[in-house]
Amino acid sequence: xxxxxxxxxxxxxxxxxxxxxxxSAEVGTGLVGAPECGDVMKLQIKVNPVTNVIEDAKFKTxxxxxxxxxxxxATEWVKGKTVDEALQIKNTEIVKELSLPPVKIxxxxxxxxxxxxxxxxWKKKQSQEQTAAVAVQQA
Amino acid sequence: MSNNVITEQAPSGxxxxxxxxxxxxxxxxxxxxxxxxxxFTEHFGNAASRNHEFGWVAxxxxxxxRERIAxxxxxxxxxxxxxxxATESNNLAIKGAAEMYRxxxxxxxxxxTEHKAVLDTCKRLEKYGFRxxxxxxxxxxxIDLDDLKRxxxxxxxxxxxxxxxxxxxxxxxxxxxxxxxxxxGVLFHTDAVQAVGKVPFNVIQxxxxxxxxxxxKLYGPKGVGALxxxxxxxxVQLVAQIDGGGHERGMRSGTLxxxxxxxxxxxxxxxxxxxAEEAKKISALRDRLKDAIMGQLDEVYINGSVEHRLPxxxxxxxxxxxxxxxxxxxxDIAVSSGSACTSATLEPSYVLxxxxxxxxxxxxxxxxxxxxxxxxxxxxxxxxxVVDTVNRLRELSPLYEMAxxxxxxxxxxxxxxxxx
Numbered sequence: 185x186x187x188x189x190x191x192x193x194x195x196x197x198x199x200x201x202x203x204x205x206x207x208s209a210e211v212g213t214g215l216v217g218a219p220e221c222g223d224v225m226k227l228q229i230k231v232n233p234v235t236n237v238i239e240d241a242k243f244k245t246x247x248x249x250x251x252x253x254x255x256x257x258a259t260e261w262v263k264g265k266t267v268d269e270a271l272q273i274k275n276t277e278i279v280k281e282l283s284l285p286p287v288k289i290x291x292x293x294x295x296x297x298x299x300x301x302x303x304x305x306w307k308k309k310q311s312q313e314q315t316a317a318v319a320v321q322q323a
Numbered sequence: 324m325s326n327n328v329i330t331e332q333a334p335s336g337x338x339x340x341x342x343x344x345x346x347x348x349x350x351x352x353x354x355x356x357x358x359x360x361x362x363f364t365e366h367f368g369n370a371a372s373r374n375h376e377f378g379w380v381a382x383x384x385x386x387x388x389r390e391r392i393a394x395x396x397x398x399x400x401x402x403x404x405x406x407x408x409a410t411e412s413n414n415l416a417i418k419g420a421a422e423m424y425r426x427x428x429x430x431x432x433x434x435x436t437e438h439k440a441v442l443d444t445c446k447r448l449e450k451y452g453f454r455x456x457x458x459x460x461x462x463x464x465x466i467d468l469d470d471l472k473r474x475x476x477x478x479x480x481x482x483x484x485x486x487x488x489x490x491x492x493x494x495x496x497x498x499x500x501x502x503x504x505x506x507x508g509v510l511f512h513t514d515a516v517q518a519v520g521k522v523p524f525n526v527i528q529x530x531x532x533x534x535x536x537x538x539x540k541l542y543g544p545k546g547v548g549a550l551x552x553x554x555x556x557x558x559v560q561l562v563a564q565i566d567g568g569g570h571e572r573g574m575r576s577g578t579l580x581x582x583x584x585x586x587x588x589x590x591x592x593x594x595x596x597x598x599a600e601e602a603k604k605i606s607a608l609r610d611r612l613k614d615a616i617m618g619q620l621d622e623v624y625i626n627g628s629v630e631h632r633l634p635x636x637x638x639x640x641x642x643x644x645x646x647x648x649x650x651x652x653x654x655d656i657a658v659s660s661g662s663a664c665t666s667a668t669l670e671p672s673y674v675l676x677x678x679x680x681x682x683x684x685x686x687x688x689x690x691x692x693x694x695x696x697x698x699x700x701x702x703x704x705x706x707x708x709v710v711d712t713v714n715r716l717r718e719l720s721p722l723y724e725m726a727x728x729x730x731x732x733x734x735x736x737x738x739x740x741x742x743x
Contacts, residue, residue, distance in 0.1 A: 219686070
C-alpha cells in the first residue's frame, strides 16, 4: 500500500502530539475507538471561555498511519476555530486532504468522532459549571 | 520502495531495503536459478515426449529432481507428485483423499491455525456433505493430542495438520499425530511447506501419509511444488483433481513445469546438504534479534511456543502500538503484521486470535522471517529501527499513556463497539 505524501508527512512530523490537563474546565477530552478494533484516538481541545475559540489542541492515537495522520490533521484544523465552526468539519474533507483510499475512510470518520467527542465533553463541563454556579448563587 | 519515511543512514554492509519476510516467500538462490536456466532455451523439451532426445533430457532432469526431493523428506521417488505449489498440493491431498475414501467415512479433522489453502478446502468439502472438526489450539499454538483422540470416530478418514505454522512458526507434534492416525487407520496429511528444509522432516519417522511441499519457501522459484503420496503401509490413493493426459501416475495431469521442477529439486538438494548448519546460523540470528528487542523494550510478547518453533521465526506483539503504523516506521524493512489494518479484509490475524490473545495484541504483532541471506549487521539494524519506532509510537499512543497512569485497559468502556 503506497501512502500519500501528506499521510507520510503527518506520520513523520505529527502536529500537536501530547496531552492537556483533562481536569481543567477549559479542556474537552474525546476518547474514541477501541483497542480490539485497532484504532483509539484521544483528542483534546482548550477553549477560550469568552470567545469559544479553540486555542490549543493535542492528540494521541493508537492506530495505523492513516489514523495517526487523520487525528493529527484534525488538531491542526480545529485550532483557531470556534467550537461551532469545528463541529462543521466533515470526515470527507479529511479523506480529500490526505488522499485516503476507500479502505482507510473509517480512520477519517473516527477523527471526526474524536472532534465531536472532545467538544461534547467540553460542553458538558460548561453546563456543569453553570449548574454549580447557579447552585452557589442559590445557596 | 521510494517512500522512505525515516531516512536513517544504514551502516556499511547493510543494503536497503532489508528482506525479512521469508515466510511469505524467499529469494531464489542463485545456484537454483543457474540450475534452471538451461531448461528454458536449451533443454526445453516436454518431459512427456517419449520419442526424442529433447523429451528424454527433460524427463531425466525431472527424475533427478524427484530423487532430490524424495531424499530430503525420506520418501521414495515414486511417491513424489509435482504440482503448481502448496495450495494445489493441499487441495489434491484433501479433496483427493476425501473423494477416494468417501465410502469408508466422511469425517475430516483439522485445526484452527491452518493455512487458508487447507481451511477453505475443508469448508468446500463441508458443502459437499463432509463433516469437518476444527480442533482448537492451546495458548502455545499447539493442538492437544487428547482433543484429537476424542475427535476421532469410526467415520474419520483424514487428519490434516500442518507441520509448522506460517505466522507464528510453531511446530505441531506431528510424529505423535501420525502415530495416533496409523493406530486408528486414519490417513494423516501435513502441510509441511514451512518446515521442509528448515527442520528435520521424515515421512517414515514422522508417520506421514501425505505431505505438501512448495519451492518458493525454500529458496526455489514460485509456481511449483510437490505432494508426497505414500505407497506402503498404507498405500494411499487419491482422486485426481485435474484431468487430462494422466501425468504423475494419473494423479495430476498437465505438462510438467520442467524448469520449475529442476529448481525445486536443486533447492531441496541444497537444503539436504546444508540444513543443520544453516538452522544453527539462522536461529542464532533470530535469537540475536529477539534478545535485542526484548532487552530494550518492555511489554513485548512472543506469540506461540518458544520451544517448539521454527528456527527462523519471530512473531512479537508490541503492546500499545499498532502493527501497520510500526511497519510504516520501518518501511525500509520487509516484514509483516497480524494487524487488521494490513489485511485486505480488515480482520486481524485468525492465527493469533486462535491463541487466545486479545485482538489488541493481534493488532500489535509483527512477524519476522529470517532467511539464508540475512546477516548479523542487518539484524542489528532492524533491532535498532524497531526499538526506536516502538518508542516513538508509544509517545503517540493514548493506550501507553493510560497504562502508565495505572489504568487497567481491560476495564475501560470504549466508545466504539468492535464490529468483529
